Amino acid sequence: MREYDLVQMEIELLYVSTVTEAIEKVTKTLTLAEAEILFEKVTQEFAAWVTLKQELTAAKLSSLKALKFPFSAYRQNQRELAVAVYKAIALKKRLFVEAPTGTGKTMSTLFPALKAMGEAKTQRVFYLTAKQSTRQVAVQALEILQVDIRAVVLNAKEQMIFPEEKDLEDDENPYMLGYYDRLRPALKDILEHESLMDKEVIRQYAQKYTIDPFEFSLDISLFCDLVICDYNYLFDPRVYLQRFFSSQDQGNFFLIDEAHNLVNRAREMYTATVTEKVFENLVDLLKDTTFTGLKKQLNKVISQFTSVKEPMLEYQQEELLLDEKLPSLTKSLQKFIDYMLIWLKKHQGYNHKDEIMETFFQAYTFLKISDFYDATFRTRLALQEGSCQVEVFCLNPSALLDQSLALGGGAVLFSATLSPLPYYQELLGGQENSLAYRLASPFPAENLRVLVASNLKMTYRYRQQNLSRVVKMVGAMQASHPGNYLVFCPSFKLLDEVVQAFNQAYPTIKTLVQTSDMSSQERQEFLAAFKDQPTSSLVAFAVLGGIFAEGIDLKGRKLEGVAILTVGLPRLDLKNDALKDYFDCKGENGFLQAYQLPGLNNVFQAAGRVIRTAEDCGVVLLLDERFAQRRYYQYFPPQWQVQNFSDQQLPAILDDFWETVLQKAH
Incomplete structure (x- = not known):
């Protein structure tokens, strides 16, 4: 002007x-x-x-x-790990690290990452975890470091939003209406007054400014130096953070905790299912409506399901595996989605909204994952009460993980159980120039005794006849040294059988049992029962690979030992067999990849509950003769002191161990 x-x-x-x-x-x-x-x-x-x-x-x-290291001295091997992490950041490499429990992995990765940030070797760090509990460990480490940075903890939308927002459309939600009018002052306020922004802090400011806390947390992340979040924010194609990962940014660096979990999580991220029943149910709901065009589209999809399942019905097959993504079904689903995108805009106040949206998102997700279909994917068809279910799933997610990791300037993938390292390097997108690093245990090896029942058959055929022997071994474990013990079974069915037999044999011993549908409160009560310095024995029973088999920290005398039944093989099914066949065709050991190593990982995690500090001591009973076979024990952690035993030898071996470690303690 x-x-x-x-x-x-x-x-x-x-x-x-x-x-x-x-x-x-x-x-x-x-x-x-x-x-x-x-x-x-x-x-x-x-x-x-x-x-x-x-x-x-x-x-x-x-x-x-x-910034200085926050403790007076490094733990054994902790400084070496910190140096390796710093070099990986400086050189923009991928580093795979197996560091036993007690190394202080969180501090050994977070501290050098922040030092590197202070020297402009990286601009932003993402600390990615599989569980909420491990996110909290990262928060605690950050609080100890006491640095003046901005950090945010991201949580799932359903955990963040206010109760009154549930089931509200954005144009009816007071926390979304005018969101951007109130965002700037809210951002300025929280960034000026807070450094660590977790769920409680974010919701406090969101309430103050009447803005949606989940969207607010994502907007906050743009101004943060450290983002602590779940794996899916980087790796899941459906929910990844587009604001950060739409293109490569060498200024981002990834710290990936408990990386052994990422293999199965990645397979789940690249798995999607679409079911005939959902479409049929929606047609029934809409039969008295005037939505003629929508019903026509639904019936077209159902007709494709009919074509798919006809051969299965004819040959009485309940399950079938294919190496193609069924182009006719995919095409009809794409037409349905295209139609729905227009239909949803025109019908704002429609009936049966939840059912319509469930069908829409199921089809949309299935197509989204199908877009990645290549030689590493398979299609599983299943019939349930005459209704067809189609699932696409990924066998080997390494290339997809590699693409996600390439969006940053390097990564450190670490865990207490990452053996064998080449296996995890291959499956977790490890490039040929990635680095692998294994640390020795910082704890005295003699504090843990690993005992193998070398003449106990625990294959399915022999389990029932050897149940009484298993119960006697568990009884001997608790009798040798009264305390708290965990017994891990590969399934809830076997767990129930073992518990029943144990209670009959030892009716005076207090027991706890994991159930398949435990609430958060029940889980806390389960763990709270493990008292320090107990005066009598507690024997708790849990499922191998479940919520109590990893990620729990029972230090001191809260846990004296664990017994692990069987080698923990995943169940035999079409998908695991497909995984076995896939690696066999590549010239690799398919059984090792699909069954043996995943099972051993569950065993190592469960055994890792025993020794948490340098003062802890305890026993691990491996109750299956297969553990004594070279194909299994060659993968045991190098710090394990392993001894085979017979039923008659066990009490004396246990008595000798406890006498030795207790004398040493005094």
Whole structure:
């Protein structure tokens, strides 16, 4: 206006409806004085954000450059791990690390990552975990470090939103209406006054400014130096953080905790199912409506299911595996999705909303995952009460994980159980130039005795006849040294049988039993029963590979030992057999990849509950003769002191162990 010497000008804003294509025009006359006020207001607002960012950056760099290791001394091998992590960041490499429990993995990765950030070797760190409990460990480590950075903990939407938001559409939700009008002051407030922003802090500010806490957490993350979140925010094609991972950014670095979990999690992320029943149920619900076009599209999809299942019905097959993604079904689902995208815009207040949206998202997810279909995918067909279910699933997610990891400037993937390392390097997207590093245990090896029942057959055929022997071995374990013990079984069925037999043989011994549907409160009560310095024995029974087999920390005398029944092989099914065949065709040992190593990983995790600190001591009973075979024991952790035993020898071996370690303790 100054350049053209204008006293006033007319400005025009056009709104175009994407549904009806109707155009709404808004015009306004602006004087030079009004324009000056507006310009001044906007630039001052922008300047305030630039200033805030500069202040935060200056404080961060000053804090990180002064950062010291927060303890008086490193644990054994901890400094070596920290140095390896720092070098991986500086060289923008991928590092695979197996570091036994007690190494201090969280601090050994987070500390060097923040030091590297202070020296401009990376701009932002993502700490990715499989569980909420491990996210909390990262938070605790950050609190100990006491650095002036901005960090956010991301949680799932259903955990973040307020109760009153549930089931509300965005255009009815008071926390979403006008969200961006209130976002800037909320962001400025929280960034100026908070450094670590977890669920409680974020919800507190979201309530203050009446904005949606989940969306707020994502917007906060853009201003953060450390983002602590679940694996799916990087790896899941359905929910990954598009604001960070739509393109490569060498300034991002990934710390991936409990990386052994990522293999199965990745397979789950690239698995999707679509079911005939969902479409049939929706047709029934809509039969009295006027949604003729929608019903026609649904019936077209159902007809494709009919074509798919006809051969299975004819040959009485309940399950079938294919190496193609059924193009005719996929095409009909794509047409259904295209139709629904238009239909949903035109029908805002429609009936049976939940059922319609469930069908839409099931089809959409199935197509999304099908887009990745290649030689590493398979299609599983299953019939349940005459209804067809189609599942696409990934056998080997390594290439997909590699693509996700390539979006950053390197990664450290670490776990207490990452053996054999080449196996995990291959399956977790390890490039040929990735690095592998194994640390020795920092704890005295003599504090843990691993005992193998070398003449106990625990294959399915012999389990029932050897149940009484198993119970006697567990009884001997608790009798040799009264305390708390965990017994892990490969299934709830076997667990129930063992518990029943144990209670009959030892009716005075207190027992606890994991159930398949435990609430969060029940889980806490289960763990709370493991008291330190117990005066009598507690024997708890849990499922191998379940919630109590990893991620729990029972230090001191809260846990004296575990007994593990069988080698933990995954169940025999079509999908696991497909995985075996896939690796066999590649010239690799398919049974090892599909069954043996996943089973052993569950065993190692369960055994890892016993020794948590340098003062802990205890026993691990491996109750299956297969553990004494070379194909299994060659993968045992190098720090394990292993001894085979017979039924008669066990009590004496246990008595000798406890006498030795207790004398040493005194």
